[in-house]
Amino acid sequence: MISKEIFFQQFVEAAEIDTEIELALDSNFRDFDEWSSLAGLCVMQMMTELTGKPFTVSDIKNCNTLGDLYKYIEANENH
Amino acid sequence: MKIIDCYWERDILGCRVAEVIIETSDVLSEKDLNQIEDYDYVVVKVPMHQVDNNYFLSKKGFALVEVQCKLSKTYKSFDFDDKLIKYLYSDVSFSEIVDRNDFNTLLESITPNMFSTDRITLDPVFGKEKGCLRYKHWMKDAYENDQANFMSILYKNEPVGFSMYKNNDGVIDGILGGIFVKYQSYGIGMLTPTRHFLNAKKSNTPFKKLSTSISSNNEPVWRFYNYLNFKIDQLYYVFIKHK
Numbered sequence: 001m002i003s004k005e006i007f008f009q010q011f012v013e014a015a016e017i018d019t020e021i022e023l024a025l026d027s028n029f030r031d032f033d034e035w036s037s038l039a040g041l042c043v044m045q046m047m048t049e050l051t052g053k054p055f056t057v058s059d060i061k062n063c064n065t066l067g068d069l070y071k072y073i074e075a076n077e078n079h
Numbered sequence: 080m081k082i083i084d085c086y087w088e089r090d091i092l093g094c095r096v097a098e099v100i101i102e103t104s105d106v107l108s109e110k111d112l113n114q115i116e117d118y119d120y121v122v123v124k125v126p127m128h129q130v131d132n133n134y135f136l137s138k139k140g141f142a143l144v145e146v147q148c149k150l151s152k153t154y155k156s157f158d159f160d161d162k163l164i165k166y167l168y169s170d171v172s173f174s175e176i177v178d179r180n181d182f183n184t185l186l187e188s189i190t191p192n193m194f195s196t197d198r199i200t201l202d203p204v205f206g207k208e209k210g211c212l213r214y215k216h217w218m219k220d221a222y223e224n225d226q227a228n229f230m231s232i233l234y235k236n237e238p239v240g241f242s243m244y245k246n247n248d249g250v251i252d253g254i255l256g257g258i259f260v261k262y263q264s265y266g267i268g269m270l271t272p273t274r275h276f277l278n279a280k281k282s283n284t285p286f287k288k289l290s291t292s293i294s295s296n297n298e299p300v301w302r303f304y305n306y307l308n309f310k311i312d313q314l315y316y317v318f319i320k321h322k
Contacts, residue, residue: 037299038306041266045166056170057234057265 001077002050007070014046015039025067043069051076080105082114087220091213092205094119101125107135119322122198127314141318144198146295150309153288157276157307164277167269172236173278176229182222185229185241189215192260196297204321214255218243227254230278232270239267242274246286251275253291264299272303 002010008023017023017034029035029043040060047055047069053076063069085096097118101107103126115121123141125132137143158164176182191211194200200210221227221243232240240258244251256271270277272291279285290312293300 036302037264037266037268038302040264041163041166041269044266045163048166054170057262057267060265 001074004070007050007073008066010046010050011043011066011069014042016042023066025065025070027066028064029066029069030064047072080107080111087216088120088213091216092120092199092209096120096122099123101129101132103129105129105132107132112139120204121320123318123320124315125318127316133316133318136318139320141320143316144201144296144319145317147292147315147317148295148301148311149290149292149313149315150304151288151290151312152276152307152309154276154279154285157273159276159280163269163306164273167234167267167273168277168280170235171270171277172233172281173274174231174233176231176241181231182229185231186215186218188238188241188259189218190260193257193263196294198294198296198317198319201296202319218255221254230274232256232258232274234262234267234270240270240274244275249287251286251289253289268299269303271300272307272309 004025011017011029012019012023015029015032015034016039017032021032032039044055044057044060047059050073055072059072063072080102081100083098083100085098088094088096095118097115097120099111099115099121101124121141123136124147125136133143159168176185189211191200191207194210194214195207197210197214199205199213200207218229222229227243227245230242230244231238232242238259239262240256242256243254244256245254246252253275256274258268258271275286275289293304295301
């Protein structure tokens with residue numbers, strides 16, 4: 001299971017979020033200034049890579065916070 | 080300089096509309112403005128490198144509302160190995176819309192918030208209802224007069240968007256396209272600039288080049304085009320004025 005810190009790092013890289021922002025599990029990722037449809041696609045692809053399982057539009061619709069994404073990884077991570 | 084009386088806009092927008100296309104050597108003058116003074120809504124498109132015309136229009140009360148960017152990309156230069164393209168590829172499919180019933184279904188899927196960044200929708204004088212009606216009218220006209228082709232974009236077998244286009248001897252003119260409101264902001268907007276490339280790959284029908292136009296106001300979409308390294312062919316400064 002990847003650590004929270006590594007997950008945040010991967011999220012920041014995928015979505016090209018400003019690294020000065022303080023991230024937390026209850027951060028709503030759609031509120032970040034840099035959030036866009038392209039960022040969303042990059043995150044979906046990142047989540048698919050991290051879990052080895054397709055992470056799709058339906059899945060991201062059900063997630064609002066970084067915590068939601070992290071819980072998804074916990075539940076589906078490729079061992 | 081070309082002045083076009085946009086008579087087809089009258090019923091939709093409820094006013095007389097003129098479009099002025101400035102050519103490379105044109106220098107605008109008062110005499111030119113006199114030719115359009117009877118119109119209620121005037122749109123002037125100035126190609127880049129004509130700053131004097133931009134200043135002239137600003138002094139005459141025209142507002143700069145957007146920059147129209149003409150972009151293109153060759154089929155050969157498209158990176159099908161890009162990780163985001165590979166991510167989408169297996170879940171997407173396309174079908175040509177030919178049948179009248181299918182076309183009517185498409186028209187019903189076009190809703191007022193779908194195209195939220197065109198100059199009519201953003202203009203407080205017109206708004207999103209007129210913006211939507213105008214696009215639907217344009218599409219209907221193109222379909223009935225056989226002036227364009229239509230394609231449905233499917234993601235996991237569900238229609239999520241469409242394309243209105245022409246294929247001129249291997250050069251695809253991506254006239255209009257988009258993702259339906261229900262599916263916007265979830266990452267599949269990437270299907271807007273990639274639709275013809277992915278369709279051609281799947282059906283083994285490569286083409287020469289895709290050309291299209293986007294507005295500077297459509298930030299989500301130009302992020303995608305920028306990511307995909309589309310070439311900028313021309314920029315037009317679009318000014319408008321209401322009487």
